[in-house]
Amino acid sequence: MKKIYYLQTCDTCRxxxxxxxxxGFEKQEIKTESITVKQLDEMKAIAGSYEALFSRKAKKYKEMGLKDEVLNEKDYQQYILSDYTFLKRPVVVDGNEIFIGNEKKNLERLALHLNQK
Structure with missing residues (x-):
């Protein structure tokens, strides 16, 4: 599977x-086409955890007081499924490789991966 999960209104994603x-990558705009349980589970299987996919930068993270709570994997899963803003963006899936978020080292790893193909 070659897919990118992104937010059209996010300048960084664009x-x-x-x-x-x-x-060659299928693109899914997560605000207009919500992530399904199956898709999230597929991402988690590659990433290793829902926490790795969870964005602590989301405004709702602070607004809802989640920064003061101890969250478990089930919580991360439910929050990501309930609101697209809780997914770190972008998420690029290429077969068994996953690249999550916009951190510099992650983007360098993704660029290297794409250039090797």
Whole structure:
């Protein structure tokens, strides 16, 4: 599977998609097409945990007081499924490889991966 989960209104997602050659990847805009349980479970299987996919930068994370709670894997799963803002963006899946978020080292790893193909 070659897929990118992104947010169209996110300047960072748009910049990353423009800079990297993601032709051949199916694109899913997560605000208009919600992530399914199956899709999230597939991402978790590659990433190793729901926590790895969870964004602590989401405004709702602080608004809902989640930063003061101890969350478990089930909580991370439910929050990501309940609101697209809780998914770290973008998420790029290429077979058994997953690249989560926009941290510099992650984007460098993704660029290297794409250039090796």
């Amino acid at each position: 910049r990353i998609m423009k800079e990297l050659n993601l032709s």
